[in-house]
Amino acid sequence: MRSRTTESLVGIFMVAGMLALLFLAIHVSGLTPVSKSDHYRVIAEFDNVGSLKQRAPVRIAGVTIGRVDSILLDRKTFRAKVVLLIENGSNHLPTDTEAHIQTEGILGANYVALTPGFDQIDLTDGGKIAVTHPALILENLIGQMLFKAKEKSGHDQ
Amino acid sequence: MIDKFSQIGSAGIQQVQQLGLSGLFLTRILFRFPRIVGGFKLLVEQLYVVGVLSLSIILVSGLFIGMVLGLQGVNTLQRFGAEAQLGQLVALSVVRELGPVVTALLFAGRAGSALTAEIGLMRATDQLASMEMMAVDPIWRVISPRFWAGVISMPILAMIFNVVAIWGGYLVGVKWLGVDMGAFWNNMQNSVDFYQDILNGIIKTGVFGFVVTWIAVYHGYYAVPTAPGISLATTRSVVYASLAVLGFDFMLTAVMLKGW
Numbered sequence: 225m226r227s228r229t230t231e232s233l234v235g236i237f238m239v240a241g242m243l244a245l246l247f248l249a250i251h252v253s254g255l256t257p258v259s260k261s262d263h264y265r266v267i268a269e270f271d272n273v274g275s276l277k278q279r280a281p282v283r284i285a286g287v288t289i290g291r292v293d294s295i296l297l298d299r300k301t302f303r304a305k306v307v308l309l310i311e312n313g314s315n316h317l318p319t320d321t322e323a324h325i326q327t328e329g330i331l332g333a334n335y336v337a338l339t340p341g342f343d344q345i346d347l348t349d350g351g352k353i354a355v356t357h358p359a360l361i362l363e364n365l366i367g368q369m370l371f372k373a374k375e376k377s378g379h380d381q
Numbered sequence: 382m383i384d385k386f387s388q389i390g391s392a393g394i395q396q397v398q399q400l401g402l403s404g405l406f407l408t409r410i411l412f413r414f415p416r417i418v419g420g421f422k423l424l425v426e427q428l429y430v431v432g433v434l435s436l437s438i439i440l441v442s443g444l445f446i447g448m449v450l451g452l453q454g455v456n457t458l459q460r461f462g463a464e465a466q467l468g469q470l471v472a473l474s475v476v477r478e479l480g481p482v483v484t485a486l487l488f489a490g491r492a493g494s495a496l497t498a499e500i501g502l503m504r505a506t507d508q509l510a511s512m513e514m515m516a517v518d519p520i521w522r523v524i525s526p527r528f529w530a531g532v533i534s535m536p537i538l539a540m541i542f543n544v545v546a547i548w549g550g551y552l553v554g555v556k557w558l559g560v561d562m563g564a565f566w567n568n569m570q571n572s573v574d575f576y577q578d579i580l581n582g583i584i585k586t587g588v589f590g591f592v593v594t595w596i597a598v599y600h601g602y603y604a605v606p607t608a609p610g611i612s613l614a615t616t617r618s619v620v621y622a623s624l625a626v627l628g629f630d631f632m633l634t635a636v637m638l639k640g641w
Contacts, residue, residue, distance in 0.1 A: 230429045237433045241537030244544040248579050252472050252547060254570025279574070333571050 263290065263309045264349040268323040268336070273304040274359025276325055276334040282308050284338045289314045292336060308336060318343035319351065325359035334359060403599045409520055410528050410598075423526035431492045431527065431594075432534030436541070438491050439484060443542040446479055447471065447549025454550070455558045464560045468569030471550035475543055476573060476582045482630050484539040485589035488531075489622035493597035496527055497618035500601025501611040509602075524598050531597070535590025536583050543582070581637045588629055593622045 249255045273295060282290040290310035298305045310317070320341030327334050338353075347353070454470045500523060503509050509519040547569075554560040573579065597618045604614035 231425055233433050234425050234428045237428070237436065237534070237537065241540050244537075244540035245583075247544050248476065248540060249575055251566070252476065252543075252569055253573040253575040253579055255575040281571075328571075 262312050264312060264315065265293065266308045266310055266317070266347055266351050266353060268306050268308060268353040268356050269298060269301070269303045270306060270323070270325060270356050270358050271303055272325075272358040272361065273306060274325055274327075274334050274361060276306070276336070276359065280333060280335050282310060282336045282338065284314070284340065289338075306336070315346065317347045319345050319347055320355070321347065321353055322355040322357065323353045324357040327360070402603065403595070406599050406602065407595055410525050413518075413521060413525060420521070420526065423522070424529055427526040427530035428534055431496070431530040432537060435488060435491045435534070435538060438487055439538050439542050440545055442483065442487060443480075443545035444549040446483060447475065447546030447551075448553045450474060450479075450546070451550040451553030451558070455554055455560060464554075464558075465564035466568055467550070467554045467560050468565035468567070469572040471554070472547055472569040472573050473578065475546040475550070476578050478630070478634075480539050480543040480546065481582050481585040481589060482626060484542045484586065485535065485593055485626040486623055488535055488538060488590070489593045489597070489619050489626065492531065492534075493593050493622050494615050494619050496531070496594065496597040497601040497604070497615045498611060500524070500527070500598060501604035501606075501614050504602065504604055505606035505608075505611060507606075524602060528594050528598050531594025532587070532590045535593070536586040539586035540583070577637075581633075584637075585630065585633050588633060589626050592625045592629060596622045596625060 276292060276295060278292055278294060280292045281288040282292065290308055293307040293309040296305045296307075297303075308323075317338065318341040320343040322339045322341065324337045324339065325334055326337045450471045451467065454467045455464055458464045458466055458470065500509075503519075503523065509523065512519045512522060551565060555562045555565050600614040600618040600621075604611050
């Protein structure tokens with residue numbers, strides 16, 4: 225009898241460990257099984273992706289519709305080639321859709337925001353987004369501002 | 382003068398011998414054909430003693446560590462107006478470092494010391510010798526199940542610790558100090574990567590479990606069979622295991638951050 229209780233307690237212990245792993249995977253790391261079959265790929269080339277990372281969300285109007293699958297450097301054009309994995313549920317993206325890289329708040333992570341266009345033809349698997357806007361690099365902005373301020377003060381003298 | 386040098390030399394040689402002995406001991410545990418029939422029952426018994434009975438200390442300390450992280454995190458992040466990042470702070474620090482390391486230290490104190498004392502007392506009361514007389518291999522009967530129970534239960538304990546600690550941080554940060562719940566979980570999910578953070582943390586706990594139980598059973602098996610000898614072995618087991626955990630933690634972190 226004693227051995228039976230021991231066994232069941234050890235069983236509960238093991239199950240608790242697995243549940244903990246499941247919780248860590250799903251609730252803490254936000255790992256959702258992305259099966260490639262119910263997603264399609266769209267390619268966007270950016271001048272600068274900033275600190276965009278793999279698995280960053282892709283959003284339209286703030287609603288997540290996909291994830292960043294991979295970020296590569298195009299060896300010829302020296303632009304960043306970002307492969308977006310978009311759910312099949314939102315497969316009516318016009319070909320003149322624009323892609324921006326935006327930031328969640330000042331300290332937040334980067335994500336890809338899509339702005340749908342008005343074209344009649346939809347993007348298909350492997351399609352390419354033509355118009356992209358690079359990530360805003362805060363340092364560059366500050367640099368430009370300082371430069372302008374300097375220029376101004378130079379004129380004043 | 383010469384005497385001093387020879388003393389240092391002999392101490393060094395002794396240390397190296399001990400290291401070699403522990404290595405041989407480990408190979409004797411690892412490269413032994415497992416006997417499934419009786420072995421499984423012994424393993425379950427030891428899993429209960431080593432794993433289940435350590436659960437209470439892991440749960441309580443995990444909860445308090447998470448709660449302290451919540452308090453400190455909110456207090457510090459408030460200065461930058463970034464309380465929303467609390468989830469990220471709690472989850473990353475727990476999953477990457479505190480979970481594996483604190484669990485391993487507690488495990489060395491709670492389970493490792495018990496293993497050493499138990500095996501040492503078996504040695505002192507000639508139980509191990511009488512097993513050999515009966516043609517029962519003490520490594521198979523006593524050491525191996527304890528060793529594997531330690532290696533298996535350590536990652537499980539650490540994962541439970543992680544979950545409880547994150548829940549503790551959530552309790553203090555969100556429920557008591559009013560951090561936004563959505564921001565807490567969302568920032569956490571955006572910043573924690575399953576492979577980079579959680580899986581690497583689990584690899585760490587596996588290594589720690591291996592090292593801690595190895596040290597514990599080695600010191601027990603080769604304890605001087607007297608009362609002070611067992612006391613010394615228990616102390617050494619805890620001290621060496623804790624130092625080994627901290628040292629290995631640094632090395633593993635260095636390897637993992639280098640982009641693994």
